[in-house]
Amino acid sequence: MTKTLAKLEKLDEYRYLIPQQGKMLTSGLIYASSPMLEKILEDRSLEQVANVATLPGIVGCSLAMPDIHWGYGFPIGGVAAFSLDQGVISPGGVGYDINCGVRLLTTGLSRPQLKGKINDLISRLFAQIPAGVGSKRKDLRLGAADFKNVLENGAAWAVEQGYGEAADLSCIESSGIMEEASASLVSSRALERGRDQLGTLGSGNHFVEVGYVAEIFDETAASVMGLFKDQVTVTLHTGSRGLGHQVCDDYIKVMLRAAEKYGIYLADRQLCCAPLASPEARDYFAAMSAAANFAFANRQILSHWVKESFLQALHLSPRDLDMNLVYDVAHNIAKKERHRVGGKTLELCVHRKGATRAFPAGHPESPERYASIGQPVIIPGDMGRYSYVLVGTQQALEQTFGSTCHGAGRLLSRHEALKKARGRSIAAELEAQGVSVRSAERDTLEEEMPEAYKDVEQVVQVVQESGISKKVAKLRPLGVVKG
Amino acid sequence: MTPYRRLPHTADLRLEITGSGFPQLVENAGKALTALLTDRRKVRKTLSRAIIIEGENPEELLVNWLNELIYWFEVQKILFADFNFEKLVKGQMKVTAHGEEFSPQKHILKDKPKAATYHLLNVEKNADRYIARVVLDS
Numbered sequence: 373m374t375k376t377l378a379k380l381e382k383l384d385e386y387r388y389l390i391p392q393q394g395k396m397l398t399s400g401l402i403y404a405s406s407p408m409l410e411k412i413l414e415d416r417s418l419e420q421v422a423n424v425a426t427l428p429g430i431v432g433c434s435l436a437m438p439d440i441h442w443g444y445g446f447p448i449g450g451v452a453a454f455s456l457d458q459g460v461i462s463p464g465g466v467g468y469d470i471n472c473g474v475r476l477l478t479t480g481l482s483r484p485q486l487k488g489k490i491n492d493l494i495s496r497l498f499a500q501i502p503a504g505v506g507s508k509r510k511d512l513r514l515g516a517a518d519f520k521n522v523l524e525n526g527a528a529w530a531v532e533q534g535y536g537e538a539a540d541l542s543c544i545e546s547s548g549i550m551e552e553a554s555a556s557l558v559s560s561r562a563l564e565r566g567r568d569q570l571g572t573l574g575s576g577n578h579f580v581e582v583g584y585v586a587e588i589f590d591e592t593a594a595s596v597m598g599l600f601k602d603q604v605t606v607t608l609h610t611g612s613r614g615l616g617h618q619v620c621d622d623y624i625k626v627m628l629r630a631a632e633k634y635g636i637y638l639a640d641r642q643l644c645c646a647p648l649a650s651p652e653a654r655d656y657f658a659a660m661s662a663a664a665n666f667a668f669a670n671r672q673i674l675s676h677w678v679k680e681s682f683l684q685a686l687h688l689s690p691r692d693l694d695m696n697l698v699y700d701v702a703h704n705i706a707k708k709e710r711h712r713v714g715g716k717t718l719e720l721c722v723h724r725k726g727a728t729r730a731f732p733a734g735h736p737e738s739p740e741r742y743a744s745i746g747q748p749v750i751i752p753g754d755m756g757r758y759s760y761v762l763v764g765t766q767q768a769l770e771q772t773f774g775s776t777c778h779g780a781g782r783l784l785s786r787h788e789a790l791k792k793a794r795g796r797s798i799a800a801e802l803e804a805q806g807v808s809v810r811s812a813e814r815d816t817l818e819e820e821m822p823e824a825y826k827d828v829e830q831v832v833q834v835v836q837e838s839g840i841s842k843k844v845a846k847l848r849p850l851g852v853v854k855g
Numbered sequence: 856m857t858p859y860r861r862l863p864h865t866a867d868l869r870l871e872i873t874g875s876g877f878p879q880l881v882e883n884a885g886k887a888l889t890a891l892l893t894d895r896r897k898v899r900k901t902l903s904r905a906i907i908i909e910g911e912n913p914e915e916l917l918v919n920w921l922n923e924l925i926y927w928f929e930v931q932k933i934l935f936a937d938f939n940f941e942k943l944v945k946g947q948m949k950v951t952a953h954g955e956e957f958s959p960q961k962h963i964l965k966d967k968p969k970a971a972t973y974h975l976l977n978v979e980k981n982a983d984r985y986i987a988r989v990v991l992d993s
Contacts, residue, residue: 444974444990468970468992505929505967564930575967576993614929617970617992621922624973625915641973785864786966786993813964 380409380418386438386838390418395637396425401433402440403772405834411826412440420447423639427452429459429648431713431720437727437777438834439826443467445642448726451775453711454648456719460636461653462645463627463660465723467704468620470660471667472611473545474701476750476761477675478597479682480694481604483584486850489686490582494808494851496685497580500677503855504812505575508568512673519567523555526665527700530672536697540672542739544700545729546707548668550661557659558615559622566615566666571673575813575855577820578610580678581755587846593745593763597698599845606678606695607759607847609752610855611704612667619663623656648721657706657721664705671700698761699739699748703728703778709737711773722773730764730776730841738764749841751832753780755809755852756802756822760832760843767839776841780828786819793818808851816854856984859887868968868991869975873984877913878940880978880985881920881950885938888924889954891991893962898936900953905941908948913978916948917987921971924952932957968993 380402381389388409390400400421404412412418417440424446425434431453440449445464454460486493502509514522521529527548531538541547555563573580585603588594599605612619630646630653631638638644646652679695682688706723713720731738731747738747746763753759768774784792798817802809811817835841858879862869870887874880889895908923910916927933935954942949968991978987 444972444992468972505964561926565926614969618926621970628973641976644973786868787861787863813967815965 386834390422392425395639396422397428398425398430399433400425400436402436403834403838403840404438404440405830408438408830408834415442417442417447420445420640421450423643424450424452426637426639427454427460427462427643427645428636429454431455431459431718432773435772435775437775439726439777439779439781439831441781443725445640446723446725448781449777450725451723451727451772453720453722453773456648456708456721459648459721460645461648461656461706461721462643462723463620463623463656464642464644465725466620466660466706467725468617469611469704470616470619471664471702472704473667473671474607474609474703474750474752475671475675476698476748477606477608477678478599478696478698479604480692483602483604483850486604490808490851493582493681493685494810494853496681497678497853498810500681501573501580501674501853502571503573503575503853507572507812509571512571514567514570519563520555522570522669523558523662523665524553525549526668527672530669535673535676540697542741543697544668545702548672548700550664552658553661553665554658555662557655558619558662562615562618562622565618566613569613569615570666570670571677572613573674573853573855574610574613575816578855579755580674580853581607581849582851583607583759583847583849585845586758586848589843589845593844596742596745597748597761597844598696599761605847607750607752608671608674608678610667610670610674612663613670615666616663619659623659626652626656660706664702668700699750701728701750709773720773722775724775726778727775728778729774730762730768731774732764732766732769735769746842749776751777751779751828753828754822754825755820755849755854756805756807758828759847760828761845761847762832762835762841762843765839765842768841772840776835777831780825780831782824783826784824789819789821789824790815792823793821807849809854811854813855820854858883859890862988864990868966868993870989870991872987875984877943877985880987881940881948882938884917884920884987885924885935885950885952888921888968889935891966891968892928893934893964895936897961898934899955900936901955902933903951903953904933906950906952908950909946910948911946914973914976917978917989918971918973918976920948921989921991925968925970928957934962966993
């Protein structure tokens with residue numbers, strides 16, 4: 373255990389403090405239960421929380437959500453806010469998969485209506501949604517002007533092209549568009565990587581999951597979201613694909629030079645950053661925003677194909693299917709937001725890397741539809757167990773800049789998972805549990821098997837009990853398409 | 856020492872690469888990247904590409920090199936089996952890479968690296984050998 377970790381102070385049942393020390397400009401604050409903390413201490417993620425606290429202009433604590441694990445520079449599950457005039461922006465605080473995020477769709481169907489049909493439905497989804505490394509759509513060809521529009525208009529572009537409805541935009545974080553995006557600040561290499569990938573799922577832990585509402589914890593909130601027990605739902609998880617990765621790589625190079633230029637101490641090279649007021653920071657924010665818009669557009673397009681798959685596989689009319697978007701959230705992003713800190717309203721750049729925005733009821737950035745309950749938060753678990761729907765709270769706004777967890781986090785490396793899966797058929801095991809699976813790549817099911825992940829219930833328990841989010845419903849899987 | 860091997864990492868891919876000099880380190884890094892993607896023995900050498908990489912130091916050259924190979928696979932759909940380090944002059948490195956077009960049926964994909972990172976990145980010279988450790992996002 374390092375010196376930093378040895379000085380962890382327990383504030384209450386679910387919060388631990390890394391006191392300010394050494395080069396830290398503030399404290400680190402970790403949301404976790406005691407049993408989870410033991411596991412967290414096995415990697416160096418808390419050191420990363422302490423390292424983030426050394427960055428200039430940080431406001432409040434360097435935060436860690438209960439699904440924290442070791443990342444690049446910032447830990448995954450890390451949240452940090454910086455003042456616009458004194459602070460910095462760091463690509464490491466956003467991640468490579470810019471705007472990797474998740475959306476939840478509901479239907480008018482109940483689980484019994486899928487009996488005997490789930491395999492066909494999953495096969496149809498698998499056919500309609502390109503997944504896996506290097507996957508591309510044949511039916512979507514973008515010229516340079518169109519691609520620029522995607523990067524600068526995000527989900528709005530997709531709606532204009534006929535993917536989904538205009539009403540969907542109000543149910544997407546930031547209405548599906550980061551306004552400061554500039555396609556001209558995205559490199560030609562990034563454009564090349566992204567051009568054929570719009571409308572595809574990607575690989576690894578990206579997925580489309582058909583599930584159902586297994587349990588409702590908050591009837592009022594569920595009703596406002598249009599959720600009911602046994603309702604068939606779809607959860608979609610993907611991001612900005614190769615384009616986002618390239619933007620991150622491009623700007624890490626820029627930020628390494630910028631950190632030197634502006635004399636910024638870096639506890640870790642992957643914390644490379646630039647002052648928010650600098651041209652380097654403005655360029656990165658604009659390129660990051662463009663990549664985020666790509667991801668918003670991507671999820672909007674994929675939702676269209678999810679709907680088409682349902683209509684075709686189940687021979688339903690759109691009216692009978694009644695598919696609707698509950699909400700779409702990012703969990704790898706930097707946002708410019710206003711927050712009350714110490715009695716003052718501050719303009720901040722909030723980095724959420726493997727963390728989800730969770731604004732409360734009545735917040736101006738929460739959709740009007742959810743004004744009475746708070747912004748929906750979707751927390752996917754592994755493909756065998758369950759996922760959760762929550763809402764943001766006032767406590768989150770006050771304690772974590774309106775942030776909460778994003779998922780379960782890996783327990784086993786891909787290599788360890790493959791070893792453990794040897795001699796087993798994970799597909800057969802999942803089928804026996806009533807979960808139909810299809811995967812684009814060999815080994816993906818083994819690498820992504822449920823045992824490879826932590827139990828998301830434990831993560832959600834912490835955010836619930838600590839008050840930074842509130843449970844609304846629990847979803848269970850019926851079928852999954854993996855990249 | 857083996858030219859390359861996997862190191863443990865929970866969420867991503869971590870490599871240790873060695874070489875008798877920086878040129879061999881770079882060649883072995885290329886082979887390691889291909890070996891992550893697929894069975895390198897099944898990649899024939901039917902085409903060659905001259906690849907130029909820039910970087911101010913060995914770490915930067917290594918990260919940029921691996922990311923370039925990821926680009927060649929992802930966008931150009933080419934896998935490389937072998938490499939010849941040509942030169943490194945004033946921060947510009949030239950390597951000739953030999954391989955073939957990616958065929959999903961023949962080249963069964965294993966790991967899916969998406970980017971080489973600076974996380975825990977280290978290139979050091981011990982006596983007569985270079986040793987590098989790098990984490991790749993996947």
